[in-house]
Amino acid sequence: MNRRQFLLSAVALGVSQNIHASGYGETAFGRQAPPQPAAPPQTRFEELRRGVGMFIGSGGTIGYLINGDGAVGVDSQFMNTAEICVAGLKQRAPKGIAMLINTHHHGDHTGGNKAYGVSKIVAHENCLKSHRATTEKTVDQQAYATATFKDTWSEKFGDETIEARYFGPGHTGGDAVIHFQRANVMHMGDLLFNRAHPNIDRAQGARVDNWIDVLEKVARRASKDTIFIAGHGKDNAVRNTHAEVQHFRNYLNTALEHARAGVKAGKSKEEVQKLDVLRGFEDTASLNARLSLGFVLGICYDEVTNTKP
Numbered sequence: 001m002n003r004r005q006f007l008l009s010a011v012a013l014g015v016s017q018n019i020h021a022s023g024y025g026e027t028a029f030g031r032q033a034p035p036q037p038a039a040p041p042q043t044r045f046e047e048l049r050r051g052v053g054m055f056i057g058s059g060g061t062i063g064y065l066i067n068g069d070g071a072v073g074v075d076s077q078f079m080n081t082a083e084i085c086v087a088g089l090k091q092r093a094p095k096g097i098a099m100l101i102n103t104h105h106h107g108d109h110t111g112g113n114k115a116y117g118v119s120k121i122v123a124h125e126n127c128l129k130s131h132r133a134t135t136e137k138t139v140d141q142q143a144y145a146t147a148t149f150k151d152t153w154s155e156k157f158g159d160e161t162i163e164a165r166y167f168g169p170g171h172t173g174g175d176a177v178i179h180f181q182r183a184n185v186m187h188m189g190d191l192l193f194n195r196a197h198p199n200i201d202r203a204q205g206a207r208v209d210n211w212i213d214v215l216e217k218v219a220r221r222a223s224k225d226t227i228f229i230a231g232h233g234k235d236n237a238v239r240n241t242h243a244e245v246q247h248f249r250n251y252l253n254t255a256l257e258h259a260r261a262g263v264k265a266g267k268s269k270e271e272v273q274k275l276d277v278l279r280g281f282e283d284t285a286s287l288n289a290r291l292s293l294g295f296v297l298g299i300c301y302d303e304v305t306n307t308k309p
């Protein structure tokens with residue numbers, strides 16, 4: 001892994017949020033990181049279909065729609081790359097940015113919300129709750145959802161229809177799938193980690209068992225040529241098809257089954273976590289030191305044994 005890949009993956013997962021001097025004073029470990037020369041972040045826009053595209057920078061993939069009515073953003077990474085994304089969207093959409101949608105509350109998806117400068121931010125009600133609960137010390141740096149929903153939210157925007165849908169807990173307790181229906185593109189947020197060990201936020205309501213169901217339900221709602229945007233992926237491979245959704249569903253199922261079998265056999269958490277590779281998923285990457293197979297199996301163990309997060 002070269003330095004740039006390291007920076008991208010570390011920042012992507014919110015572990016070393018101040019590497020890019022992105023306005024976060026502390027690391028996730030609570031200590032000041034040594035000063036780093038500010039490297040300009042590497043970013044790019046990628047068109048997908050019918051005005052829908054994605055912006056790849058540092059943090060969860062941003063989705064966007066641009067048409068005659070202006071632009072809509074999905075997620076915001078951190079302030080430094082959000083500013084680049086917002087400038088690019090405004091350039092491409094003379095009518096400006098009308099609204100922002102958040103797939104879930106994590107800082108690498110909402111940390112740049114303020115950069116959009118929009119008065120309308122849509123999110124699932126649990127996303128807003130978790131966003132508030134986890135940012136009590138940085139309220140002035142946040143822009144919180146202004147419109148929330150329980151099951152679905154839908155709005156026409158120009159000649160596109162945007163739908164946000166909640167399928168129950170998965171990666172957090174408040175993940176929404178954003179479907180640009182005519183373009184047939186679904187932004188999965190962090191419900192989809194493509195060939196990478198996922199973060200799983202039990203403290204904010206995540207459930208691996210229901211996450212598997214969510215992916216099955218989403219797949220049934222999609223059609224053969226739906227494009228799925230992943231929040232994160234190995235080598236930034238975040239433009240995905242049904243095959244990647246199915247692969248990740250099978251990964252979660254295999255990890256959970258391993259934990260269930262271990263618990264049934266009376267194994268300890270450490271014993272369940274001690275597994276070098278998950279058979280059939282040997283090519284799965286760790287996007288940072290914390291997100292390993294052992295981490296995922298530990299979360300599965302805690303879920304199976306109903307251990308409080």
Ligand SMILES: [Zn+2]
Pocket residue numbers: 104106171190199
């Ligand atoms: Zn996340």
